[in-house]
Amino acid sequence: MFAYVVKRLISGVLVLTLVSMGIFLLFWFGPSSPAQPICDRETSNRCTQEKLAVYEKTLGYNNPVYEEYGKFVKGVFVGRTLTIASNEYPCAAPCLGVSFRTKQPVKEELVSRIPATFSVAIGGAFLYLLFGIPIGVAAARRRGTVADKALVSSFLFISSIPYYLFALLTWLYLTITFEVPLFSDTGYFAITEYGPFKWFSGLFLAWVALGIFGCTQYTRFTRGAMVEALSEDYIRTAKAKGLPSRTIVYRHGLRAALVPVVTIFGIDFGTLLAGTIFTERIFEIQGIGWWSLEAVQGRDLPVVMATALFSAVVLIISNLLVDVIYSVLDPRVRLS
Amino acid sequence: MTSVPMTQSSAAERDQHEGPFLQVENLKVTFPTQDGPVTAVSGLTYSVEKGKTLGIVGESGSGKSVSSMAVMGLHDAKSAQISGSIRVGGTEVVGLSESHMRGLRGNSMAMIFQDALAALHPFYKIGGQLEEAYLVHHSSASKRDARRKAIEMLDRVGIPQPDRRVDDFPHQFSGGMRQRAMIAMGLINDPSLLIADEPTTALDVTVQAQILDLLQDLQREFNSAVIIITHDLGVIAEMADDVLVMYAGRCVEYGTAKQILTSPEMPYTWGLLSSIPDVTASTDARLIPIPGNPPSLLRPPPGCSFHPRCVHSSKVAGDLCSTELPELLPASSGTAHLKRCHLTDPVGVYRSEVLPEIAPELVEETR
Ligand SMILES: Nc1ncnc2c1ncn2[C@@H]1O[C@H](COP(=O)(O)OP(=O)(O)OP(=O)(O)O)[C@@H](O)[C@H]1O
Ligand code: SF4
Numbered sequence: 001m002f003a004y005v006v007k008r009l010i011s012g013v014l015v016l017t018l019v020s021m022g023i024f025l026l027f028w029f030g031p032s033s034p035a036q037p038i039c040d041r042e043t044s045n046r047c048t049q050e051k052l053a054v055y056e057k058t059l060g061y062n063n064p065v066y067e068e069y070g071k072f073v074k075g076v077f078v079g080r081t082l083t084i085a086s087n088e089y090p091c092a093a094p095c096l097g098v099s100f101r102t103k104q105p106v107k108e109e110l111v112s113r114i115p116a117t118f119s120v121a122i123g124g125a126f127l128y129l130l131f132g133i134p135i136g137v138a139a140a141r142r143r144g145t146v147a148d149k150a151l152v153s154s155f156l157f158i159s160s161i162p163y164y165l166f167a168l169l170t171w172l173y174l175t176i177t178f179e180v181p182l183f184s185d186t187g188y189f190a191i192t193e194y195g196p197f198k199w200f201s202g203l204f205l206a207w208v209a210l211g212i213f214g215c216t217q218y219t220r221f222t223r224g225a226m227v228e229a230l231s232e233d234y235i236r237t238a239k240a241k242g243l244p245s246r247t248i249v250y251r252h253g254l255r256a257a258l259v260p261v262v263t264i265f266g267i268d269f270g271t272l273l274a275g276t277i278f279t280e281r282i283f284e285i286q287g288i289g290w291w292s293l294e295a296v297q298g299r300d301l302p303v304v305m306a307t308a309l310f311s312a313v314v315l316i317i318s319n320l321l322v323d324v325i326y327s328v329l330d331p332r333v334r335l336s
Numbered sequence: 337m338t339s340v341p342m343t344q345s346s347a348a349e350r351d352q353h354e355g356p357f358l359q360v361e362n363l364k365v366t367f368p369t370q371d372g373p374v375t376a377v378s379g380l381t382y383s384v385e386k387g388k389t390l391g392i393v394g395e396s397g398s399g400k401s402v403s404s405m406a407v408m409g410l411h412d413a414k415s416a417q418i419s420g421s422i423r424v425g426g427t428e429v430v431g432l433s434e435s436h437m438r439g440l441r442g443n444s445m446a447m448i449f450q451d452a453l454a455a456l457h458p459f460y461k462i463g464g465q466l467e468e469a470y471l472v473h474h475s476s477a478s479k480r481d482a483r484r485k486a487i488e489m490l491d492r493v494g495i496p497q498p499d500r501r502v503d504d505f506p507h508q509f510s511g512g513m514r515q516r517a518m519i520a521m522g523l524i525n526d527p528s529l530l531i532a533d534e535p536t537t538a539l540d541v542t543v544q545a546q547i548l549d550l551l552q553d554l555q556r557e558f559n560s561a562v563i564i565i566t567h568d569l570g571v572i573a574e575m576a577d578d579v580l581v582m583y584a585g586r587c588v589e590y591g592t593a594k595q596i597l598t599s600p601e602m603p604y605t606w607g608l609l610s611s612i613p614d615v616t617a618s619t620d621a622r623l624i625p626i627p628g629n630p631p632s633l634l635r636p637p638p639g640c641s642f643h644p645r646c647v648h649s650s651k652v653a654g655d656l657c658s659t660e661l662p663e664l665l666p667a668s669s670g671t672a673h674l675k676r677c678h679l680t681d682p683v684g685v686y687r688s689e690v691l692p693e694i695a696p697e698l699v700e701e702t703r
């Protein structure tokens with residue numbers, strides 16, 4: 001198992017290298033000079049050829065791409081000092097560059113935004129499971145009945161709505177139309193600063209939108225896995241032993257059905273941690289998702305790079321964790 | 337569905353009751369399906385005494401498993417309609433409440449299944465699964481008692497180093513060991529009735545023989561009534577006291593193992609005998625599979641359900657075979673021997689036509 005984890009981590013580092021190279025190349029060879037947006041911003045849209053040349057030179061865009069990529073990688077390990085036009089910006093290791101817009105070291109901004117995204121992810125994922133699994137189990141036990149069919153089709157309806165529309169409507173109705181008291185002031189309020197209630201009420205609607213939409217998928221997964229598990233021979237054996245039906249359904253059926261559900265959950269949770277662009281934007285939560293959206297709009301290369309690398313790291317780790325958990329849940333699986 | 341008055345007896349009454357431990361009368365099992373009702377078992381009557389073994393044979397789909405699962409109450413009440421009478425130790429189980437049924441299942445009667453790998457839960461240790469079977473019927477027993485009992489049972493069915501193997505998962509056992517563990521789990525509460533549904537089909541020949549020996553030993557030790565379901569008349573010859581031959585959900589021949597194996601009177605049984613080469617241990621006997629397919633249970637053929645495949649129906653006067661269902665009547669070799677066939681001289685047909693096909697050397701002896 002240890003050797004397996006090490007092997008996976010090494011391949012994870014390879015993936016990160018490729019992702020960072022890919023983004024570097026995309027910007028480098030993009031349609032306009034990578035220095036153009038920052039030049040425009042700093043000169044209030046009076047960026048002349050000469051000024052652009054200064055930015056390009058100090059940012060290193062005149063050097064060969066591999067040389068600059070090498071500097072970037074070196075900065076990650078030992079830190080570096082960046083020069084933009086006539087100013088110098090120190091950037092401590094692990095240096096991911098300096099934001100073109102705020103001139104802040106990217107890493108610090110990234111770290112400051114993690115709690116917001118993490119809060120959204122925890123609450124959303126909790127609701128996925130809280131509603132998804134019990135409703136899925138209940139539907140599987142009543143398979144084929146009217147209640148089951150009504151549930152399956154209404155959930156199919158919800159999940160056929162595009163998520164951004166669903167989240168937008170949730171926000172619109174609950175904060176504007178009905179002005180749900182307490183929860184209408186959405187956003188991320190750090191527990192340490194504002195206390196748990198403000199934190200909770202600010203995120204509540206985002207969780208509801210995320211949770212309701214996501215739990216429909218978990219209901220379907222759980223229902224499917226449960227229907228399959230309940231038709232297995234070992235369920236008949238459990239029944240033949242004289243076990244009560246609760247034990248049969250939960251200890252024998254659900255135990256087996258959870259394995260695929262947990263696998264999908266691990267990946268989904270990783271995706272949530274990497275930042276939920278729509279949710280954060282619509283509910284005004286200053287997390288990584290919104291940040292990456294702004295970075296793309298402002299062509300803020302260092303931030304785009306950082307958010308992409310962050311997603312990759314989170315997904316690599318969550319995939320690895322899923323495999324480890326899978327091998328714990330299913331004794332037949334051996335990691336090698 | 338006929339409702340049968342519920343008789344609820346205590347465990348003490350159950351052990352003292354008169355007559356065979358299991359009595360099945362006029363059992364009918366119907367599954368309502370989208371295409372119409374499927375009658376998988378009908379008019380089935382048999383009984384098994386403690387210490388005796390009943391073999392049930394028949395082709396795939398003849399209703400062997402469905403009838404046995406009805407005895408265990410394993411059919412889903414929503415998808416199966418069951419009528420007739422099944423008395424287990426004097427208790428009528430058709431229509432018995434689920435909670436009473438649960439007290440019998442795994443306790444007074446147990447069932448072991450064909451594919452032990454699929455029938456054991458892949459995520460729980462063998463020992464845990466045995467302990468669970470013990471604890472559910474011994475609510476006052478401790479976890480440690482249950483574990484001791486599980487190890488004892490594994491030892492009894494011949495698992496080497498049972499105190500270590502008890503912590504293995506099913507996939508760590510060999511096929512034969514898994515089936516032994518299934519048997520251990522079935523017998524952990526000393527059931528008076530054990531139903532073995534094709535317990536050896538998935539195993540190779542030497543392991544099959546070991547498992548059958550084990551079952552026989554355990555039956556002697558526990559003095560339970562045993563039903564063994566099989567396709568294999570070789571298994572019947574070795575294990576069974578009585579034999580029930582099923583075709584399309586009905587009993588077509590019933591008798592002692594000797595009667596069925598040496599003087600069968602129903603063409604379907606003849607077909608089964610022809611399809612195994614070693615019933616008489618003769619080396620030049622031929623394997624003759626029964627031509628044709630089992631009938632549809634959704635639209636069973638009128639008359640004798642075997643008539644579309646029967647090569648002897650021409651010997652019956654008129655079109656009786658295709659119009660009238662033959663009754664289950666005493667055969668000529670003894671009162672306990674029943675057969676369902678219109679043939680007037682089955683013994684003659686068997687001697688002159690069937691025996692020369694399947695065991696030529698026997699023809700001389702019987703003359
Ligand atoms: N739930 C069900 N709904 C509809 N039909 C069913 C159901 N269960 C069993 N049957 C039908 O009942 C018939 C008898 O099945 P059964 O499993 O008893 O056969 P079997 O004699 O045990 O065969 P095998 O030797 O293959 O195990 C089959 O034709 C099967 O299709
Ligand atoms: S009743 Fe007729 S068709 Fe049926 S087994 Fe006897 S001879 Fe064959």
Ligand SMILES: [Mg+2]
Binds near residue numbers: 400401402533
């Ligand atoms: Mg069967």
